[in-house]
Amino acid sequence: MSEHESNPPAQECILCGRCLSVCPVLLGTGREELSPKAKQHMLKTLARNPERLRLADCRVLADKCLSCGRCRTVCPQGLSVPRRLAELRAAHPGWQQWLWKQWIERGAALWPALAVFGKVAPKDVGPQTFARFMDSLRAMAPAQDITPWLAVHTYDSEVGRGRSILLFAGCTARRIQKAWHAKAEAILGNLGYTVLSERAMTCCGLTLDHAGIPDAAHEARMRNVNAWRAAGRPRITTFCASCFHGLGEYAHCADVNWEEGEAEAFANALVPLSSLWGETTFSVTDAAPARVRYHQPCHWGGSDPDKAWLAATLGARISAPSGVQCCGMGGVLQLGDQPLSRAVATRCWDALAPDEGTLVITGCSGCTMQLRSSSPAMGRSGVPVAHWLDCVRP
Amino acid sequence: MSLNANQLHFLRTLFPDGDCLTAPEEMLVFETDASRLNGAPLAVVRPQIESQIVELLRWAHAECIPLYPRARATNVVGLCVPERPGIVISTLKMNRIIDVSADDFVAVVEPGVVTGDLQKHVEAMGLFYPPDPASFGISTIGGNVATCAGGMRAVKYGVTREWVLGCRVVLPGGRVIECGGRNHKNVVGLDLTRLMVGSEGTLGVMSSIMLKLMPKPEATASLMAGFATLEEAMLAVGRVFRAGVLPTALEFMGPEVLDCLALLVPVPWPHGTGAGCVRAVLLFRIDGSGAAMPADLERLRRALNDTTQGAPMWLEQGVGSAEEEPLWEIRRLINPATYYVAPNKISDDVTVPRGSLLPALTGIRDIAARHEVPILTFGHVGDGNIHVNIMHNAADAEERSRAVEAKLAVMELILSLGGTLSGEHGVGLTKAPYVHRQLGEDERAVMHDIKAVFDPNGIMNPGKAF
Numbered sequence: 040m041s042e043h044e045s046n047p048p049a050q051e052c053i054l055c056g057r058c059l060s061v062c063p064v065l066l067g068t069g070r071e072e073l074s075p076k077a078k079q080h081m082l083k084t085l086a087r088n089p090e091r092l093r094l095a096d097c098r099v100l101a102d103k104c105l106s107c108g109r110c111r112t113v114c115p116q117g118l119s120v121p122r123r124l125a126e127l128r129a130a131h132p133g134w135q136q137w138l139w140k141q142w143i144e145r146g147a148a149l150w151p152a153l154a155v156f157g158k159v160a161p162k163d164v165g166p167q168t169f170a171r172f173m174d175s176l177r178a179m180a181p182a183q184d185i186t187p188w189l190a191v192h193t194y195d196s197e198v199g200r201g202r203s204i205l206l207f208a209g210c211t212a213r214r215i216q217k218a219w220h221a222k223a224e225a226i227l228g229n230l231g232y233t234v235l236s237e238r239a240m241t242c243c244g245l246t247l248d249h250a251g252i253p254d255a256a257h258e259a260r261m262r263n264v265n266a267w268r269a270a271g272r273p274r275i276t277t278f279c280a281s282c283f284h285g286l287g288e289y290a291h292c293a294d295v296n297w298e299e300g301e302a303e304a305f306a307n308a309l310v311p312l313s314s315l316w317g318e319t320t321f322s323v324t325d326a327a328p329a330r331v332r333y334h335q336p337c338h339w340g341g342s343d344p345d346k347a348w349l350a351a352t353l354g355a356r357i358s359a360p361s362g363v364q365c366c367g368m369g370g371v372l373q374l375g376d377q378p379l380s381r382a383v384a385t386r387c388w389d390a391l392a393p394d395e396g397t398l399v400i401t402g403c404s405g406c407t408m409q410l411r412s413s414s415p416a417m418g419r420s421g422v423p424v425a426h427w428l429d430c431v432r433p
Numbered sequence: 434m435s436l437n438a439n440q441l442h443f444l445r446t447l448f449p450d451g452d453c454l455t456a457p458e459e460m461l462v463f464e465t466d467a468s469r470l471n472g473a474p475l476a477v478v479r480p481q482i483e484s485q486i487v488e489l490l491r492w493a494h495a496e497c498i499p500l501y502p503r504a505r506a507t508n509v510v511g512l513c514v515p516e517r518p519g520i521v522i523s524t525l526k527m528n529r530i531i532d533v534s535a536d537d538f539v540a541v542v543e544p545g546v547v548t549g550d551l552q553k554h555v556e557a558m559g560l561f562y563p564p565d566p567a568s569f570g571i572s573t574i575g576g577n578v579a580t581c582a583g584g585m586r587a588v589k590y591g592v593t594r595e596w597v598l599g600c601r602v603v604l605p606g607g608r609v610i611e612c613g614g615r616n617h618k619n620v621v622g623l624d625l626t627r628l629m630v631g632s633e634g635t636l637g638v639m640s641s642i643m644l645k646l647m648p649k650p651e652a653t654a655s656l657m658a659g660f661a662t663l664e665e666a667m668l669a670v671g672r673v674f675r676a677g678v679l680p681t682a683l684e685f686m687g688p689e690v691l692d693c694l695a696l697l698v699p700v701p702w703p704h705g706t707g708a709g710c711v712r713a714v715l716l717f718r719i720d721g722s723g724a725a726m727p728a729d730l731e732r733l734r735r736a737l738n739d740t741t742q743g744a745p746m747w748l749e750q751g752v753g754s755a756e757e758e759p760l761w762e763i764r765r766l767i768n769p770a771t772y773y774v775a776p777n778k779i780s781d782d783v784t785v786p787r788g789s790l791l792p793a794l795t796g797i798r799d800i801a802a803r804h805e806v807p808i809l810t811f812g813h814v815g816d817g818n819i820h821v822n823i824m825h826n827a828a829d830a831e832e833r834s835r836a837v838e839a840k841l842a843v844m845e846l847i848l849s850l851g852g853t854l855s856g857e858h859g860v861g862l863t864k865a866p867y868v869h870r871q872l873g874e875d876e877r878a879v880m881h882d883i884k885a886v887f888d889p890n891g892i893m894n895p896g897k898a899f
Contacts, residue, residue, distance in 0.1 A: 053772055054467045056507040060547065060571045069479065069525040069545070071506075072454065077462035084461060096458040115697070115769025361553070 050116055052079035058110035058120070063337070063365030064103060067383040073103050075110035075120040082123055094131070101127055103376055105369035105383065106249035107337035108284070121249050128251020185398070185425045187432035188326040189352070191229070195317035199232030203273045205266075206234055206312075209282040210242050211404035219404075219426055223278050223312055225433045230315060235273060239266035245285030249369070257294050264295055264305070272304060278312040278428055280336035280345070280403035281369075313348040313402065313427070321352050324432070328423075329396030333359040334366060334387070334410060336403035345402035345427060357400075360390035366401075368409035384413035393422040400425045434518040436475050440496065444476055444520070447488050452479040452526070463521040465514060466506035470862055472515035474501070479523045483603065483640040486522070490638065491607030493520065497890050500605075502634040504545050504573035508580060509768075509780050510861025512633055516896050522638060524575050530554055531641060538646045539598065539615045544575025544639050551644075561649040563590035565682075566857065567765050578642055581631030583857030585682035585718070585764070588815030592857065594630045599643040602629055602636070605888045609640070617645060628883070633859050634894035636887040650720035653681070654730050655757040658737055658745035659702040659711030663687060663798070665743030666713035667791040669736075670814055673717070674787075676736035678729075682718040683815030684764050687794065689774075689801075690811045694763060697770040701763075702747050711747050715814075716764060718757065726752065767811055767820075774807050775824035777833075779840045781864070785852035787817040796846045797821060804839040806832070818856035844870060860898045868899055 058075035059065050065074040081097055106121040204227055212219040227234045244259035263286070267275060277283050289295055290306040297305075331353060335343055349357050367383030387410075391399055395418050401407055407426045414421035436444070436455075444453045454460050454477040463477045475498070480486045493500050499519025506513045515521055528545035535558055542551060549570040552562050565584040566572060572582070578600070583592045590596075599613025613619060613626035629636060660666040666685065673680065686694070691714060695704045702711040719729050730750065738744045751757035771778055785793045794810055797819075801808035812820040821843055825836035844854065844867060854864055854871050869877065880899045887893070 054465060054469055055769060056467060056505050056571050059505055071523055071525060072459045072462055080462050092458050096456060100458055115766060
């Protein structure tokens, strides 16, 4: 071991500012005090000189994070602001966290109740916030305005022959967008897979973790890992970037009772649905929109299999904005500071620059919901937004 | 010291809707920058239009309140730190590209535009803005102009100064002056634009900046070369220039830098200290026409491959940005990687005449041995610019004092070779105590007189620069 290696690397923010160029909150607002760097500096100051700051005010700033994880991907020190903030929230639980837990765990039954909470929320700014909140809820209704236009021409049924697979649908598809679940199941069946029941599985835990409810997140992780074990450790696939990210984190979680080599096996078993097509061919029908714009979910973390498949399949028909574009869905921000979440979404829509013939597609349940609820008026209705599954005719 | 009710009222009226911060929690990040030094902001304001800056400077001049302009605060010399209590001006909401003209070869931008964003924007139009400080993707034009940022392409294209045609500057008291303009040539009057570039926010606040553009070079290629020793690498630098090659960029990384990079990322060269291992790396970029590129690369390789002086033991080539980018990303990771060596650093970016590079680098190596502190050397050797990072643990008083002694010894060495204290980072707070070692009393008196013309009450970024 060299002299340098014997020193642990300095895991402290060095204020280099790399995170400012990828943080959707900073880019959407120009407010440096909301940047990941500022949050790191604040947490460090809280730890070393707590008398300088009021914890309650720090928490208000801390909650203005989308938990997109982009800052960690560029941080030379490998620091994750969402993780640090989750720890802060876990130590000081508050109403938003409770709300999220209810939302994720109880699902659809609670959404009307959430609307009521919108009225009494501490940072509520009146009817406008409430109206936007209702938009979000309405967006969760199944998509009705998308006629499938990407038809599977021939399936490569060799891909899954003789193999079993677990389809991890995620909270949104299980409870609201059931058509996604059914389509994904049909696709996997046509690819030759035996699709195993995911009934024993639950939320991936990502949202619970970021909201600062580590116990519930741990419980969710253990339930999912045990379900995977009970199914004979098969492949797992998902069509949601956030679920993929959440499940991908399991291998790095010290709280999962991994056996030797098992964490790696789990990580290897996890594959995005869009990477399973093999030699399957497609045809674009007459119902196809004139222009398709792709929204890249933050949670693909730089390598996006949906984008690669769509680009190869649709060619010049599809395009995507450059730079960092976040829909503004993530974390507790959506509940805690809707105007800020909206500001981020507005920047995202400016970059998507839709016209009357545009369909926006993405590959994350959360992004689909947020984009639908923030979609700008265009002609007689808003710009249509689809999960790519909405467009596929299996 | 704190602001009184009238002063707060003025600021909140001028900067409504969350653009005036006064809560300690919100102002916290504005007390510091990448130097990690701390100050004490009394308030933070975010102008969105020039008229707000005019009103602010009229008022602050009358009230004699220090002002500290700031964009992304990526500088490492404490330029943005409000050392004396004062008001921080964040330009992050002034981030519009106002105009890009493919006929005039001019871009007009607000100070908060990120340099990399502007570059992408103009390159899509077939135009080119060459200055590329290592921070180009995260730092702003305003910050780059205030520090006269350099960068890797400075060997061929020069530093930021060469690319600023003009700027609008708000002076303390509220006067707005227009320096330069859209003309690529202009010899009328004193060159106020050049005075503003590199003035480190000590004269006024720039509200817009006019930049010169050029046609985008058709093709680029990069070559990374690993050598057995520092001496062999420096001899190769001389050979390349003598062969008539003017690289766009020419970077150097010394043995200690290669070691700490290897701690952060997998490095492409054979790493270690044994035989066959690379101990010094040169990274070249050349640009020009696509047709000429293979011949130019071959000429560069021929100049490097001199077996009598020590040919490179490892070479990696990239043609076109996709292939080149991984090579340059390694170079950009040096600053973060340094903290794997020790938690604190004294960072200098000295320059020497190009011919004095080898004595400078070997002299610094001797200083490191003598003071028993790791000193990392890397940088833009193509223009004689060496980054010197003296790594230490500041919590250990004895180690800290050895690091400070080493810094002074490096400074003595560099000045004795006819060099300068800073090639591009600027002076800021960290180098201000040493400026008199390079600048004479008369020169500094003239600079103070000039500042007094712009800023008679000394409110602009006090305590910095000269």
